[in-house]
Amino acid sequence: MFETLKPQAPDKILSLMAQYKEDPRSTKIDLGVGVYKDASGLTPVMRAVKAAEHKLWQEQDSKSYTGLTGDPAFSDAMIKLVLADAVPRNTVAAAATPGGTGAVRQAFEMVQMANPQARVFVSDPTWPNHISILQYLGIEMVPYRYFDSETRSVAFDGMIEDLKTATKGDVVLLHGCCHNPTGANLTMEQWAEVIKVLQETGAIPMIDIAYQGFGDGLDADAAGTRAVAAAVPECLIAASCSKNFGIYRERTGILMVVAADAGAEALNQGTLAYLNRQNFSFPPDHGARLVTMILTDDALRADWQAELEDVRLGMLGLREQLAAELKRLSNSDRFDFLALHRGMFSRLGTTPELVEKLRADHGIYMVGDSRMNIAGLNSETVPVLARAIIDAGI
Structure with missing residues (x-):
């Protein structure tokens, strides 16, 4: 065969x-x-990771499963890190995933479940795995202009012109910060223009934020993501802990789904649990637990x-x-x-x-x-x- x-x-x-x-x-x-x-x-x-691992080794008394969407404390800590107070916590569903790549994959699968005809608008260029996963799932991909090879900056006018062709039911994939592969980022004024287009078209934003803290600082790097989440009814956010915590091999990521209200959050949370069950069942916990320990301990x-x-x-x-x-x-x-x-x-x-x-x-x-x-x-x-x-x- x-x-x-x-x-x-x-x-x-x-x-x-x-x-x-x-x-x-x-x-x-x-x-x-x-x-x-x-x-x-x-x-x-990183020093804090070593300290957390030592503490975990001393205190952890079980390696049993956590839950289909991971430890809720990890979700709480990561939602606070990425979104701060941009949206009410009870409107955000979240699931731990094997790395940021796992979060991206689960997001695309959730989009496909919700709307099999959805198109995903992707920056030209983008991280190659975005394209690879979309092609594998058979989701239509629409490139939008992003990088000007002459100025080596964002081709913003072309970007906006292309995003205006999105319609309700489509998804616009955006890089939260530290654009991969170009390094060229949107200004907050440009984020505001993108938000206007999203509101006008009804397209749902999906933000891949893999480098928070590597650009202009933890809060500055999340500012665009927070502005988008606060301004639209629904959005998807795939976050990675590989880079800013240096735990690449622990495969620690999270998918967040921001809904318009708490009622929709329950449906989204159930869907995330279902998708995890179908793909890998329980997500890895070691890296997620270290991140939770670091984010909830003042000294660490x-x-x-x-x-x-x-x-x-x-x-x-x-x-x-x-x-x-x-x-x-x-x-x-x-x-x-x-x-x-x-x-x-x-x-x-x-x-x-x-x-x-x-x-x-x-x-x-x-x-x-x-x-x-x-x-x-x-x-x-x-x-x-x-x-x-x-x-x-x-």
């Missing part, structure tokens, strides 16, 4: 990782994989926020250093956008051929669309990258 299966295209980022690993050059630089790294190239365990939370702020400022410093070095080498301001982008990623806006030239000539690995992971740099490799970019003619 299985001989009828067709080979699947290899994941481009995983293929890039393998290629990097086989490269013998000691000067090679990995800017491809989307994982935070410190200056030594390590993805560290303060230490976590302090370390997260160091991470954020470190990436911002690398951005500013790279932009300044490129300005010095090019004698132009055409790379200033790097200091304006936020989060782990920036998109250079160059061709796959020049990206390949960077790899072949300089051992610099980035995704073919010119997305690079700023966290893959350190103060010593920034000048190396800058010189390579200029030498490649970018």
Whole structure:
């Protein structure tokens, strides 16, 4: 039977990782994989996570299941972190998921259950898994303009023009902050314009917020998401704890569904429990429990926020250093956008051929669309990258 299966295209980022690993050059630089790294190239365990794990090891007396949608305390803590007081708590249904990817998948399945004819509007470009999951589920996808390769900023007029073609029953997928793969974010004024379009069209927003705290700070990064949730009757929010808590392998995420009233929340909560049951039954708990402990303990939370702020400022410093070095080498301001982008990623806006030239000539690995992971740099490799970019003619 299985001989009828067709080979699947290899994941481009995983293929890039393998290629990097086989490269013998000691000067090679990995800017491809989307994982935070410190200056030594390590993805560290955060101090608060270690402390919470030690406390959990001492106190936990059972590994029994929690519930189909996870521990309610995790939902409460994450809803507070992402939404604050933007909407009443009793209007928000929530379910723990295996990572932010699991939350995205469950959101798309919920959309398909509610409206099999729904179209999902997706930024061009977006995180490749958005497209992959939509295609796998057979959900119609409509790209909307987002990134201007000339200015390396948001193509906002085109974005609004495209979003106005959405209709009631459609879904508009938005990045809450630190847009992946471009690093170009909406301003609060632009969020307000997007909200007007959502209200006019009746389309439901779905927000993927995977990097809260990596851009301008925990509250600033959630401001757009909170504004949307407060302004529309319904919305979906997929959140990840992989990056801001550094617990990638624990697969900790959550899907939130904001409803117009508490009555609708009950229906949504039951649907989330049903979807979890069909896909993986009970969600993983270890990472979710650590997050809950950190967010509900004043000392742990303060230490976590302090370390997260160091991470954020470190990436911002690398951005500013790279932009300044490129300005010095090019004698132009055409790379200033790097200091304006936020989060782990920036998109250079160059061709796959020049990206390949960077790899072949300089051992610099980035995704073919010119997305690079700023966290893959350190103060010593920034000048190396800058010189390579200029030498490649970018």
